[in-house]
Amino acid sequence: MNRFLPISRADMEERGWETLDFVFVSGDAYVDHPSFGPAILCRLLEKHGYKVGIIPQPDWHSTRDFARLGRPRLAFLVSAGNMDSQLNQFTAAKKRRHEDAYSPGGEGGHRPARATIVYANRLRELYPKVPIIIGGIEASLRRFAHYDYWSDEVRRSILVDSMADLLVYGMGERALLEIAADLHQGVAVENIQDVAGTCFRVPGFDYVYDYLKLPSFAAVCAEKRAFAEAFRTAYLEQDPIRGRRLAQQNDEWCVVQNPPAKPLTETEMDEVYDLPYQRTYHPIYEKAGGVPAIKEVQFSLVSQRGCFGGCNFCAIISHEGRIIQRRSHASILREARLLTQLPGFKGYIHDVGGPTANFRRTSCDAQLVRGTCRGKPCLSPEPCAHLVADHSDYLQLLRELRALPGVKKVFVRSGIRFDYLLLAKDDFLEELCAHHVSGQLKIAPEHISDRVTRLMGKSNRAVYLEFVRRFRRVNEKLGKKQYLVPYFMSSHPGAELSDAIELAEFLRDMGYHPQQVQDFIPTPGTLSTCMWYTGLHPLTGEPVYSAKRPEEKRMQRALMQYWLPRNHAIVRRALRLAHREDLIGYGAHALVPPAECETAHRPRVRTVAAGKRRECPRSGHGEKKRKRR
Template sequence: MNPFLPMTRQDMENRGWDELDFIFVSGDAYVDHPSFGPAIICRLLEKHGYKVGIIAQPDWRGEEDFRRLGRPRLAFLVSSGNMDSLLNKFTAAKKTRHEDAYSPGGKSGCRPERAVIVYTNKLREIWPGVPVIIGGIEASLRRFAHYDYWTNRVRRSVLMDSQADLLVYGMGEKQILEIASDLHQGVAVENIQDVAGTCYRVPDFDYVYDYVKLPDFETVAVDKKAFADAFADIYLEQDAIRGKKLVQRNGEACVVQNPPAMPLTEEEMDEIYDLPYQRTYHPMYEKAGGVPAIKEVKFSLVSQRGCFGGCNFCAIVSHQGRIIQRRSHASILREAKLLTELPDFKGYIHDVGGPTANFRRPSCDEQLQRGTCRGKECLSPTPCKNIVADHSDYLSLLRELRKLPKVKKVFIRSGIRFDYLMLVKDSFLEELCKYHISGQLKIAPEHISDRVTRLMGKSNKEVYRKFVQRFKAMNERLGKKQYLVPYFMSSHPGARLEDAIELAEFIRDLGYRPEQVQDFIPTPGTLSTAMYYSGIHPLTGEAVYTAKNPQEKRMQRALMQYWIPGNRPLVREALRLAHRTDLIGFDKKCLVHPEKTAGQEKNKPRKRR
């Protein structure tokens, strides 16, 4: 029997199945690994007794692929995959990417733009009357009227444009089991309206009670203040314990969002990650060279979900929530032992973490009873007085993993929040430097201007500076030569040329030369995107400047890598516009030399042979 889930009629026949209960249509190639959302949902349904098949990256220009597995008994499930299909296709400069890590051989163009809408509309044409449920990151973050960077306009809810029956937002495991149970018991899909973590449509507000009314799509599409107000309500009610039902009119119907699903318990997390994954891509992709995305996660361990870090440009809060959900040590150790038995395991576990590796517990003890604080962040701009900074459980887990037979090294490659690390004096930094990095530690200060870091939801430069000193001192004490690799972001809302120059000077003084600089991309569902579009901070009402002119964005980016020859003309232009020509010259504090004149080039002395 094929251990992978069915992808063809032959696969179904091999299992003795004439019909499937659910068919999952995915924009990604089929990788049966717990780092891939479609695999988790399908394996979980399978464990609970449902027959599930997968249609991966169907050709949306025809019907054959959508007919391949026949008509499902209960529903089609649709997702764009692990990434938003537009972010997957386009760069910050709206140029087409040449590779897609989630497609066979890294080939681009295997999924349509707005995959959730395209796939669902196709299913509606071919299989009228069959329930269609959308989910995953693309559907989750586009559940209400949202700003779409790629068309530079506000679009209505993806639930309306796709005409799906239900939208699952968040990670989806609790929701899909409850929906599956209702459908199996004969409940009509239009009557499934009480599942936490879902959105559905109703004709009017009269069909809903006890809710927060959001400004409608037609208003937020033209009124930026109304857009910011709507986002504030969505953001502030994003909590499973205290969150309220939200309703927004989108054209001919209203979109209703139930409060988020409750955080997973440790037992539920264990169940999900103990499922019988094959831990690789389907063999059908072997000829194309496999699916590149598996390389980063094949020997990595997910230890928790959620993040209270509060980065405003990140969608984790809107998708996984702020409350940390963790697996047990026993479950993680079982998976680690599985990894050591894989034929290509070389002794290295590449990562143990989640959105933020060193968050293994809720930020405070009251979150599981009261929910997260409404309108307050745990770490930014300064740490909450009630935060419980504690690495003890994570340290214990890492020590157990290091002792496993066949394990040579356990790395930590997912994000480390250094501001959280600085709140406690324990042995974490020492053990991190001693055992869990190899030469370089990647961290993400993102910026150092106080104005920008506040709008980003990040800690200020003094916290970063102190961490750099502490990291350096620790490695000197251990006799190790290890370095920090900082990530910085250009053109985030609030960042002006003077902020980019301040960052360039900071980089110069610390002797760093960042290899990568990320341009801010306004993706749906984030606080930073709301600031970018509206020019307003939704939670404070303050006006926020954003660099949107392509030339200014190029200058901000160039300043962060001022030493690259190709960037020098842009750096000079930026310094002149900001009246900082003191940084053009030959002094060691200068960022660039003056440009050479034609006369200087002509009179340049020749080298003797």
Template sequence: MTDFLPMTKEDMAKRGWEQLDFLFISGDAYVDHPSFGPAIICRLLEKYGYKVGIIAQPDWRSTSDFKRLGKPRLGILVSAGNLDSMLNKFTAAKKYRSTDNYSPGGQAGLRPDRATIVYCNRIREIWKHTPLIIGGIEASLRRFAHYDYWSDSVRRSILIDSRADLLIYGMGESQIKELAAQLSNGMNITDIRDIPGTCYPTESIEHLWDYIETPSYQDVTANKVQFAEAFKTQYLEQDAIRGKTIAQGHGEHYVVQNPPAMPLSTADMDEIYDLPYQRTYHPSYIAAGGVPAIQEVKFSIVSHRGCYGSCSFCALYAHQGRMIQSRSQESILREAAQIVQLPDFKGYIHDVGGPTANFRQPACEQQADRGTCRGKQCLFPNACKSLNTSHHDYLELLRAIRQIPGIKKVFVRSGLRYDYLLAANDMGFLRELCEHHVSGQLKVAPEHISPKVTNLMGKSGKNTYLKFKKAYEQINIDLGKKQYLVPYFMSSHPGAGLKEAIELAEFLRDTSYRPEQVQDFIPTPGSLSTCMYYTEIHPLTGEKVYVAKNHHDKRLQRALLQYRDPKNYNLVYEALSKAGRQDLIGYEPKCLIRPPRNKQPITSVSNGESLNKSRRSNSSRNQKTKKKARFNDY
């Protein structure tokens, strides 16, 4: 087809359809691009002959909008969208976000809280017995009993609360093809229990064999040690080759997870990305100004999936998996040629990569036969001796893309693992990256520099970052280029207290770096760090972990990372005083801030106002003197 998928009855009529095979309900606006999960799933079903329609961002306040395309023949697919709906709506401080990049015009409020559950319960009001399947990252990462940051509670599996028949976790292409085939052949949804990469509810687990039963929802709600134990099992069994079936009780029901789906082959990946996407948002959104999220990906190319970096705060291991799944260079070059033909293309490919840009191949040959190493990581605490560190294929790919007529520049903007690059011990790749593929700034993510924190994050330490920074800067000097390294840092991650935040602030002082943005740690469902945040236990080791949970404590850490900002003065003063680091308050070069001008102790700065009031009360100075004095204070 050379058109968008149906969103109205009129669209169906144009195709000569009276009834859909599958109805897809999405929490995002409809963007027909391979960076959007609903588009991939629907286009793949279309290729295999199924009639698919999309209802994007339905009005959940009644059932009428869900009936727009009629009752489908085989089933209803529900996804909250490209992000967890709570993360999409709320900040780390649990405040409403003012915009939603996945909605027309960036308008916020077009989806409900916990969208998957709300949509499914509306559907059950209309069609009680139609097969109902949930998927996407919200369903994927909430498939077991899980900690929910926004309610500060342990919630049941989303499969139970949504009353769905089946949950697809992971990326979902192989699962949906198999599920569609079985439904089309007349199988009852309640009998479909053997598809890898799916979870199902059941009243009994007597039919299972070679499985692990984790502590139940009731157990993990009552006991944090049990929560950590359940998470540990779920984490360690997340492998398509060696992983076992997992069951978790939920009252009178169980949630059963089949082992993950096998990694996609290169041919499978090519098939997915060669589908006839329109590569933009649906025309019905033009009047609203389009869908902002397309801007980040419209001229970017996904070269692979999966990540064996295993950062503790990232749940990709539970969604895309640790095994790399790569497209062929031919498929990628075909997509690049398509992008060149887009009417608004200016000659710049914004990115070529995946979760980690320079992971283009499996970590090692052994993974194909025995899966990933249980309880071990490929890069942390040190690079495994079996790790394949060659960047040759990725470099060849970048060279080939930049040779395509009409392409002026090819940039690399997705995450780059500099510890992996250093492990390759080949500065030729870094030199070519700096020469051809950096757009003035290279963004990397050391996240923190305190060993206590980076060890809990599963990240390389300060010295590795400094080694890379030195190499990057020297190469740019050699090339005669003024290009900068932009490191991202995270505040309030488990393990980080005031001591560690001050350690990071001193590092920023010593490296003369002023971060414009600092990401507060958000305990999103499914990650190792979230388990640590909730339980204050490292689930893999059993060690106790300090966690900053109080909102004001988090503000103190964040302020320390931006200690030069005058707005943060009160918070920084309080943090340094609490930590007993008054040595950093003064006029010496190593000090972070100057003493308060009135030389009176700040008794309470929780609202950030007391010191400012003190200054405003000093009315003897004229306005010019005030401005000069305030500048000199910081």
């Protein structure tokens, strides 16, 4: 028997099923792996006795595909997939992407824009009376009135636009099981209004009790300060222990959010990751070359969820939360042994981590009792006095994994918080460099201007430089040649042209030449997006500048790769605009050569390797002779 969950009537007949309890409609291709939300939720429902089928990437131009598995007994579940569908389809420059790692063969165009809304509306057209429950990252981050960068407007709650009955936000396991139990017992979906981690809609505030009122959709559309106030209130209540119910009027409907679901216990986390996943894509995608997204995670291990790092441009606080939830060593080791038996495993576990690899415990011992501190960061820009920096459990886990038969090497490739690492009084960095780095360690300082890192919620330049020194010293001690690969971001709120030039000079002095540059994208639900749209820091009220003109954004991006010949002209414009002509020339401190020399001799010049100085044939200045055809 095909051990994947049913995706067709033939699959249902093979199992002897006439009707399903739940049908899950997903914007992603069907990959049965615990790194994919639909797979986790469907397998969990199956474990608890429900009959579940999946309709992956239906053709939304008609209702035909949505009827493929028939009418479910309890509800349709709808998700846009592992990414927001707008982010999946469009770049920071609002250009359409042609590739989609979550689709067969990596080909784009298999899902609609605003997939959650489109799918839910098609289902409502086909089955008007069947409950529809939406979830996933797209629904989670758009649960209230939100700014949409791609349409450059404030949009209503996705619960109203989709006309779904319930919205599950966050990771969803606990909430979905509770909803399933209520529906199974005959509770009408409109009466399911007390499940933590869900939103529902009612005609007005008279239908709600014990709540905080957010400025309405009309108010946040009309006034940016009202938008910032609504965001601030919702942001500060994103805690499963002390969080309160919220309500916001969205035109004719009032959207009500219950407090977040409680964190999963270690036993519950083990249950989720011990489910019988096939750990690959469905065979129907074989002819297309498979689903590329599986390559990054197939031989990796998720050890925990949540992040208390506090990056303001990240949506994790609104989706996974700040409280760390971890699996037991026994569960992770069971999965590791399973990986060693999979086809294609060559002895290398590619990653062991979560949103942040070295967060394996709560940031302090009081969080599980009183919740996270309201409006107070745990780690950055300054660490809390009560923060416990301890890698002992993670170190022990890594040692156990690399001792397994069949395992040659265990890498750590998900993000390392170097500021947290520096606070710990243990040997984590040395052991990391000795056993778990494959020549390069990826880290994310994001910027080096103190003004910008503060608005990002990141540690400052001094902390980063201290980590660089420690990393080099440890590798010299070990006799290893290993390198840092830092990630930086352009055009984050607060970053002016002077900050971008400061970053370019830092990259020059450090000898870094980033091959990839990330433009800030104002995705729904983040504090940075609120700053970008409103021009205000929602927690402090301070004004915040954002680079919104395409020309300035291109300048900031080009300055991070000033050494590429294709960027020379725009970098020169940026430097002149900032009155930094001193950085145009051939000296050791220069970023780019003058335009006249470059233009006059362009036919005789080919690309020079990154990091090598260029020589002006007229003056003879420069540290390296240029290469000629």
